[in-house]
Amino acid sequence: MSDNKTQHIGVVGAGVIGICCALNLQRAGFKVTLYDENGLAQGCSKGNAGHFATEQVFPLAHPALLKKLPAMLFNPLGPLRIDWRYIIKALPWFWHFGKNMQSKIYKANTSALKALNQEALSAYENLLNEFNLGHLLTKKGSLLTFETTPLTQINSLYNSFKEQGVAVELLNSEQLRILEPNLTTAISYALLFKDVAHSVDPHLFCLNLAEQFSALGGQFCQQKITSIVQTDKDFTLASKTHNFTADKVVIAAGAWSKSLLTPLGYKIPLDTERGYHCMVTSNYGLSRPVASAERSFIMTPMSQGLRIAGTVEFAGLERKMNAKRALALLPNAKAMLNDTTVDLKPNSVWMGCRPSLPDSLPVIGEAPSHSNLFLAFGHQHLGLTQGAITAELITSLCLKQPTKIDLTPYCISRFSTQAACSSHIPLAQ
């Protein structure tokens, strides 16, 4: 520990991943500075659906998606949209996405996703309980509902979750309404996931963690890091106006991580799946996250009302949000509630840039050609879920200790012919 106190770590990016890493590293005894150009949790971590979705162990790249794709793409406000001006830029991502549909790769990616998700909640509990913040996790399970899907298909999905060790229960319409009386009777079945949680305010969740980071002596610096250069003895992190030094660096800049890594020689098909939310002022009596299998969206009861979230849009990091996509979620939410007279008035709309890699896995590890440069980005639809476990893994690497999980599947070199990451020996269970 005393050694760590003399070591300075710069964490670039103050989303949920960067904040969890900074807090856990500071707690381990390092001197940490957290950099973000926009303040704390102003990126994708600000407006997500607040679901610690540990049940989501299946990667998105599955051949079944190909059948649904044409219908999705012809609906401009539907669950998936590719901006025609962005098609060429998105091609590398989709090329890798297609490759990841191969059954052997899909199985390996499922195992790697599951390995992270299985540890996700206990990692948060370790972190939050230390600061008496356990109440930030609401544990009432979550629901995946079905209106028209045949029971045979639901059963097969249920069995797939069971096979992966996910704690799940199949509910019929009556059983569902005991849990959520305000959902429509048009919902015929639901899967209840039990080992999950939700946050009633994901932005405040991040701010609470950042507050603990400051209380432990961690520094926040509002600067955009424009380059990272490794010298013989340390790193220089440059902004437009300053040069900062650090012994170790963690890149946790979400969907923007690529621009810091390209000059260092790392090629990655990182892109953004832009997602939207729309807030309405009432929770409509819901007490847990409710997703719809057919409508591809989720509603989470939060302290400021109901958050209706979802959709995937490929349009890059620069283009402005399309508020129509957020508002298009409202009729879906309305159709899911039993009070047909309810008038869902939007309070606010939001768009966030999910940092996504085509195999649905994040990059977590030490950069193969730069010792003491650590990578923690690309958590796609599961960044909130995987924040604390990512922080635990990065902390073990910085402490040069064995990691809880074998990090080979998350190594950055999986997309290139670059040298592989140094092997990480998992702890004996």
Ligand SMILES: Cc1cc2nc3c(=O)[nH]c(=O)nc-3n(C[C@H](O)[C@H](O)[C@H](O)COP(=O)(O)OP(=O)(O)OC[C@H]3O[C@@H](n4cnc5c(N)ncnc54)[C@H](O)[C@@H]3O)c2cc1C
């Ligand atoms: C609609 C929607 C719903 C979602 N729902 C869920 C959910 O229910 N559960 C779940 O687990 N996940 C969910 N997600 C995904 C989740 O929000 C993301 O995976 C997560 O927020 C990513 O966190 P991050 O810290 O990697 O990135 P971000 O939160 O985007 O943070 C990256 C930060 O880096 C900063 N940055 C970038 N470049 C630089 C630089 N050069 N210098 C300094 N700072 C820089 C940015 O300003 C930003 O603040 C959802 C996402 C969306 C869009």
